[in-house]
Amino acid sequence: MGHTIWFMEGLSSQRDIISGVQEFFKHTQQTVTLIASHHHQRNEILSLADIALIEPDNDEQRMDFIVTTVKNYGVKALHTGRNCQWFETHRQEIEALGVSLTTGATSITMLTLADDKVEFARAMEAHGLPVVPSLRIESAEALRHQLSSADNKQALCVKPVTGIYGMGFWRFDDTATPMSVFTHPDSRKVHPEMYLYALGQQEDFRPLVLMPYLPGPEYSIDMLVEKGRVIAAVARRKEGALQYLEQSGPAFELGKACAQVMQADGLVNVQTRNNEKGEPVLLEINMRPSGGIGYTRHSGVNLPALFALRQLGLMGESEATLLATDSFTPAVVRSMTDVILYHPTLDNLSVSNGSA
Ligand SMILES: Nc1ncnc2c1ncn2[C@@H]1O[C@H](COP(=O)(O)OP(=O)(O)O)[C@@H](O)[C@H]1O
Ligand SMILES: [Mg+2]
The missing domain is CATH 3.30.1490 (Dna Ligase; domain 1)
Incomplete structure (x- = not known):
């Protein structure tokens, strides 16, 4: 099999990420095989992938599951948005399988720092970045x-x-x-x-x-980062029910600086809010894709696809950086709740012992 990428369970945007990648490769000559896994029967996510797998519930079985899946399908890149501390602890073991691992971070230290909002604020201050x-x-x-x-x-x-x-x-x-x-x-x-x-x-x-209390507006900056180098980014300025997609300004720059200091790695998100002087200050970094990462597609920038292209070695860094700015057009989006058809059975489901 050629290019196989595996999206393991994430927190809230696994579906949008998978559909971003699918959408991009539909229009190219490249054939990419996409695996999705989740520990629940989340068919609305799993049904989108070429191959669907159910993840084991516990830490003990996870490594066997990864080894088997990587070997069976020739997985080149593995992305996780959950259990990141566990993945970071097992990075060497996983990478030894010949797969690139993305946890959002490059070390447990930074994951821990991002999880503690007070420690995070101190660290940002020490780096001269404005923070609440x-x-x-x-x-x-x-x-x-x-x-x-x-x-x-x-x-x-x-x-x-x-x-x-x-x-x-x-x-x-x-x-x-x-x-x-x-x-x-x-x-x-x-x-x-x-x-x-x-x-x-x-x-x-x-x-x-x-x-x-900061008056705002609030910004959410979604980024593709590689070992602290920001490859692509889109900021969402939140004003009431509307979100304005932007690619410049002080909040956008602050988001990028934060991801760099945190040595983020993968699809990550920084949130800022303007203080009473109208200057953005950091609220937090999420070392994982945000729930709203899918919204950024409306700017023309496909962050999940750029991630896949880079991880599978299909695009150079400068080309990706260029594409991220060339494909951008400012846009305004509004989120709404919707329903989709849920398929109670999956026809792409495989079993983890690999007899697919
Ligand atoms: N100091 C603040 N002033 C105004 N609003 C805030 C402040 N801190 C947090 N918020 C609001 O609360 C939300 C959640 O805070 P955040 O730091 O993003 O934590 P988390 O998303 O991890 O719960 C923010 O998106 C923002 O709307
Ligand atoms: Mg938040």
Whole structure:
């Protein structure tokens, strides 16, 4: 088999990545075989690939599964968006199979740094990159103390030090009614006393980041990075329900600088937000593809395809960089929920013992 690329389970964009790659190679002479795997029966993702596999649930079986699959199908490139710490620990073993491995990072250190938003903020500051001022809160009493000494509680917000999907992000608001967090959860505003009360009831305290609330707009920068070198990037400026696809500006540049400092490797995402001076500051880096990476296709730049081309050795670095800027046109997109047909059975499903 010629060029085989394998997308293992990711967090939220495996389907868009696979369809980006498929779409590109449909219009070329190159034949690329695409394998998709997931540990759940996610047929809407798996059905898109040439070959579908169900991943084992546990760490112990994963290496055997990888060895078998790489050998059976002659996999050249392997991408994962989940279990990245495990993959990074087994990098040498996996690469010894003759496959290139993409975890989003080049070391466990950087994955760990990206996971801790306070440590991340410190590291970025040390590199001279603007980042949201972040204070680690270790107890309910500590938060009460900080809030009581703040001039303007309204200007403060919290989120978990380690977290995803925006879960646990709340703005403090003295004028919020006790019920408003239940009636208007999407406003993300809570009366400080309500929050402190709930926090005080919590048995195991999970550390929080206390930050100034930034007015925005927010940017999400999707990038293809190779060992810290940014090959391609598209920024999404979020304004209400609309997202503006851009390829220049201070937030775009800050995103690239962050990926470089973090020695990112693969499809990754940096988020920034403008402070009250209108300057972007870093919120976080996700060392994996963002949920919205698929939106960037509307700018003409196909980040997943560029990734596949590079990993399979089908395009040089400078050619990829050039294509990423040449194919770009500014665009505005709006996300909406949709449904697709779900096929309860897969006709491309193979078994991991490789009798395909
Ligand atoms: N300091 C802040 N000011 C305003 N909004 C924020 C701030 N920090 C986070 N947010 C909002 O919360 C969301 C989630 O925060 P983020 O740092 O991206 O964490 P995660 O996505 O890992 O949960 C952001 O997309 C942003 O909209
Ligand atoms: Mg985020």
